[in-house]
Amino acid sequence: MLQVTGARVRYGDREVLHGVDVEVAAGELLAVLGANGSGKSTLLRAAAGLAGSDGGENDGEVRVDGRERAPLDVALVFQRIHLVPRRTVLDNVCAGALGRLPLRSSLVAALFPRAVREEAMGCLERVGLADRAHDRAGALSGGQQQRVAVARALCQRARVLLADEPVSALDPAAAEQVLGLLAELAHTERLAVLAVLHQPGLAARYADRVVGLREGRVVLDGPAGTDVGSLYPADDRDLEAVS
Template structure:
């Protein structure tokens, strides 16, 4: 049996003594897009933040069978966090900061040529190579999120964690970004864990769905399965 690319084991988080995650176990394989669904307050974003090391938790986080390291995980957020006045290319180059000497990362012009070439290749991968030298603020929301994905690729992390990456986008852009996220998982052999609020998008694009309710996993399986157990006050039907 292959070792999961990302393995979360027994993750428990407490806020002020109140348990938010109760010993959650989740795995994501290489080449898989896993969607995490659940109502507000179910623990979705807490799970992602604990996996990234941004929230104190007990339990273990392993990447390819070893304890997680800082460069193992790339993060993509709803708030896209681009440097809006810098070029698209400079923003993507920033994905390589963790592996550069400090003096090479202080000024964007000092990014090595090989990093800029790699960043261009990442932009080409998300369909934005022709916008490389424009300021990031000139792009649409969907295009900016694609730049954020290119930046994650430039980090060379085997795991991508995406926290509600399409919540601020219009339906067409959300569809495009989720489709791209799935394609990158499949073609780049990434383990992608995406927290979503849109069950329909998860059904169309995810390889697997994990559902949380009150900090516990209550669903783990094929995207075609009913997910109404996660949303007790909403009538949701499985995709045919």
């Protein structure tokens, strides 16, 4: 479903990605692992078409289902959740549909069509938060807010979901919930999910496959549970043991 071919990202004389190739199938959760500075987030930005928007140069090709990536093909979930805290949970999820709605719908929440609001409620049910639809987004816990961000991505109707360290700011229980949700959505909704993670243990439990980066190159590609210790410095105290 997602094909990244020859991703090469440079900032001046510094090359961050060196011609990286990555594929993610429909129905698959791929975890991208590696030490800080290995190029994980840059790879995700390249897949999203964002690499180069901050002054870098981006070469390579991104295709979704065999054709050139279009903006609505890919939805993003970030470490910083980027909800509008004063708007309701439902309004935040409806925002996923803005790419196919008139501009005025982004200015007045009441202008979201009924069909979109019903679809957004269905997305909230999918992530287990329909009962919080009319609460302000800012009143939710971090884990709940991240699940709202996933529901917003579903409302976008994207076929590829890119998640950049989506659980790094969450407590362990919430992290398990969010990774479990991403895995379930990949398998049941046939989404291609690429998640940048710093927790090999979570990748082993929830991913279907892992790719490891070192200094901007793919050095590992294997099933979940593959030994990834070589990707990290021996004194990396943040490394969660694979179990």
